Amino acid sequence: MGTTTASGTGTDAGSPDEVRVRVWVLRVPVATAAGQSSAIDASVLDEEERRRMAAFARDEDRVRYGFARTALRTILSARTGTAPGALRFARDPCPCCDGPHGRPVLTSAAAEFSLSYGRSLVLIGVAPVPVGVDVEPVPDPGAAERLARMLHPAEAAEALAVPPEERPTAFARLWARKEAYLKGLGTGFGRDIAADDVRGDLPGWCVTDLPAGPGHAAAVAAGSARDRTVVRVHRTLREL
Numbered sequence: 001m002g003t004t005t006a007s008g009t010g011t012d013a014g015s016p017d018e019v020r021v022r023v024w025v026l027r028v029p030v031a032t033a034a035g036q037s038s039a040i041d042a043s044v045l046d047e048e049e050r051r052r053m054a055a056f057a058r059d060e061d062r063v064r065y066g067f068a069r070t071a072l073r074t075i076l077s078a079r080t081g082t083a084p085g086a087l088r089f090a091r092d093p094c095p096c097c098d099g100p101h102g103r104p105v106l107t108s109a110a111a112e113f114s115l116s117y118g119r120s121l122v123l124i125g126v127a128p129v130p131v132g133v134d135v136e137p138v139p140d141p142g143a144a145e146r147l148a149r150m151l152h153p154a155e156a157a158e159a160l161a162v163p164p165e166e167r168p169t170a171f172a173r174l175w176a177r178k179e180a181y182l183k184g185l186g187t188g189f190g191r192d193i194a195a196d197d198v199r200g201d202l203p204g205w206c207v208t209d210l211p212a213g214p215g216h217a218a219a220v221a222a223g224s225a226r227d228r229t230v231v232r233v234h235r236t237l238r239e240l
Contacts, residue, residue, distance in 0.1 A: 078240035080109035096190035103186035130223035132183030172217035
């Protein structure tokens with residue numbers, strides 16, 4: 001399978017042999033002195049989202065979560081024609097244990113999506129096929145070396161083969177690809193993280209690195225048997 005990554009606006013229509021994925025890479029707004037942000041419309045969040053948002057002790061964590069959930073509802077509303085506040089979420093059964101913690105799904109409309117946030121970035125992916133996205137802050141060297149040894153042997157070898165100063169970035173790239181794939185599957189870490197080599201595509205899945213800027217690594221995984229995956233990256237919610 002081949003992959004094309006592009007930026008900016010574009011149509012979702014494609015040829016029959018390709019799948020089109022849209023990913024929003026959004027910068028988390030800075031919290032105001034009052035610990036809020038004008039980018040968050042809490043009125044569209046449901047009771048559980050508002051409870052979780054209020055539970056964060058740190059302003060930056062509260063703003064990051066509230067912005068991520070508001071942005072997700074904004075994007076899915078534009079994709080489905082359902083008002084942001086009317087969207088309802090649930091979880092598919094986990095493929096590993098059949099528990100209620102598989103891929104997030106909409107019960108109020110049909111859409112495949114995935115959400116991830118870390119430090120200063122929020123990622124939201126939408127596709128006509130199962131999709132997973134992940135963004136990872138680049139860790140410190142000690143954590144990168146320790147966690148790299150938990151990966152698939154080929155991944156670990158690649159991450160540990162680079163010079164020590166490059167290992168955190170190399171590890172973050174592999175970890176983002178790993179989490180995106182596991183999110184797409186719906187297993188999360190219920191599946192052994194050493195089971196799959198995500199340095200390239202996997203059977204039925206296309207895994208693509210995303211431009212995340214300094215200090216982060218990001219990836220998207222799309223489940224499709226089609227010949228080509230086109231990933232379009234957006235940087236603003238004005239591009240819906």
